[in-house]
Amino acid sequence: MEQDIQLQVKPGFIKKYQNGFPLIEKAALVNPDVLKKEGVIVHLVDTHRAFLAKGYYGRQNKGYGWVLSQKQSETIDAAFFARKIQKALQLRQQFYHHPETTAFRVFNGEGDGIGGLTIDYFDGFYLLQWYSEGIYTFKEAVIQALKNAVDYRGIYEKKRFDSKGKYIDDDDFVTGERGEFPIVVKENGVKLAVHLNEGAMVGVFLDQRNVRQRIMTHYAKGKTVLNMFSYTGAFSIFAACGGALKTTSVDVANRSRPKTTENFHLNGIDEAQHDIIVEDVFQYFKYARKKQLSFDMVVVDPPSFAKTKKHTFSVGKDYKDLMKDTIALTKPDGTIVASTNYSALSMQKFKGIIAQAFRELNLNYQLLEVHTVPEDFRTIASFPEGNYLKVLFIKKLDK
Template identity: 60%
Template sequence: MRNEIDIKVKELLANDLQKGVPVLLKDGFHEIDSLVDGTILKLRNPGGKFIGKGYVGKQNKGIGWLLTKNEAEAIDTDFFLKKITSALKHRDDYFNSDDTTAFRIFNGEGDGIGGLTIDYFDGFYLISWYSQGIFAFKELILEALESAVPSYKGIYEKKRFDTKGQYLEDDDFVKGNRGEFPLLVKENGENFAIYLNDGAMVGVFLDQRDVRKKIRDEYAKGKNVLNTFSYTGAFSVFAAAGGAKKTTSVDLAKRSLSKTTEQFEVNGIDVEKQDIIVMDVFDYFKYAKRKELSFDMVILDPPSFARSKKYTFSSAKDYTKLLKDAIAITEKNGVIVASTNNATFGMKKFKSFVEKAFKESSQKYVIEEEFSLPNDFRTSPLFKEGNYLKVLFIRAI
């Protein structure tokens, strides 16, 4: 059994934890330097009363996460099995779907264990560890996952924390059978080529599933679509599948050309009729304006922070300018799909970026659709930062 240490926290954190707030914020502790990743903490209020058990897992959100408010509950294989089994029940509809075979089965604090996510790809499971602390529980969590899904094909992992040169596995394979890649999975009937063995990214961001479906089903038909920060072209695939007249995918990464080409090909879409451009998005906006290009739909899904040779982009500071660039090449009555995964601000702030951009562009607009995370990305109402995704469909009028 893993050692547990008693620790008193400050009043403000104690009150939050009693309400069920899942994150252990640094400023709630008197001293954190001696806390070792993976340690189980028996958290007590300033008066010494037990308020919960958590673990030390240092990451940008804090120094760890609350696990249980039951003092007698052991943090063992059975604990993780209960959490995973409960999470799986909430995804029954996905497991029973014929047209979607890629989704999230465990979403961190939303399913009761902050710092841990598990994604499903047609029989394969991908575990993402977000701190050295949660990684310390690897064997217990693997044992629990195998008990919960005994018929799995294979398990892969991604260490999304600084390993300082340790854990240099070749392809992130953990156990079961190795996959044959690309692995073809379905999302609402369309195909994605997935690589679980090739670096941090696998080929698609599952959290945009509902947005892609909306684009395909209601917005794309007959439209000229620009997809910026396009990664592997997932939005472009759904736009083309929805009858877009043409898609243009723009991304600075050189491999975006081959990756986007592959995604079109596995869906039987003629690549020659689409444009795939390897270029800095900000340079492309200048190019499009100079060439008097315009689009019926512009999709903006930038990273929260990005740096190229010429530009540094922060969504918290620069999204208004990005929107103005998009407005300048959007047709009258066209649509801008504006998205951000920055957890440091909410939808109200995001909408203020939109209002400012259109005002400074002397344009009117209406917001037609709003999206946050799909329901397989469960969140805690007591941890708003966990519901990070904000997407707006904005009609320029």
């Protein structure tokens, strides 16, 4: 696997790589034009050609590849990938022994030493996600390392790249047995349907596990809950399992209705007692205001970017207005769960957006809880962008 292509790092970036920064940024490179074939091993060097780190070339939206080692003598081969995967699995052993949770992340990209690769566990099935053509060139070594390290029923993969950085839709099955879908997993005792064979989205975002648990155990009982951008209704399911009087799930995707219904049925909940609405979220905001609807709790977890027939949404530009709409539908002393996975937005700026929204409405609030990625989504201090999830529990004050 080893080759010796040298990438010279600009003076202003040298200290970052010496301190363990893992992302190979185009802006940091003096000679990015030497990069031709993705998957090649590269050596980062300073202005005097002294070694800084080694990694691989693989384009994704974040950069030109990832650092794999700061040791010049370390060889990037099958044994390297085996060591990284084995260590990651050892760090997650407690999750394998949790009787009420059977879905979690076992390998989290640069947090476990290999940027561009994640591996998730779903009750005996493993899902690998490849985020660049570069990391995909190491597929054989990675899959063999995983097969040697775990007992598995089946292994699936998602290729989250093409020439435009999109998901490549082909047969996702790799080896073992093909799953009978849905695979029913448990998360803190709640059942969720997982489909590893239906494109990029499998049915649940594992990084919100702690948030869902808090909603169920501390906030939902006796409450009316509005779940915006509801996807497969997971927040609604947990609220209902926590004793919510009623949930309302809103998402523009047609699949959201059958997927949410499926999750209600798995948990023995009559979906007829809850509302599942297939509609543009922004149109629903207008409808709800017109009808003077309000809710004890509103969960708002939009994608970083979204486009419908009438709206284009960007977290960076539009979250403040989204929050103002959310505040308007929240009862006094009610709870807002505001979430974003937009990595370019810091927690400090996110809190600032929330504060500005309340300020412009001349209303006050209390910050109740702050959540980021859970323990299985390992991060490293030298790459704070890896801790991308930001979730705030907010109380809308009556006065």
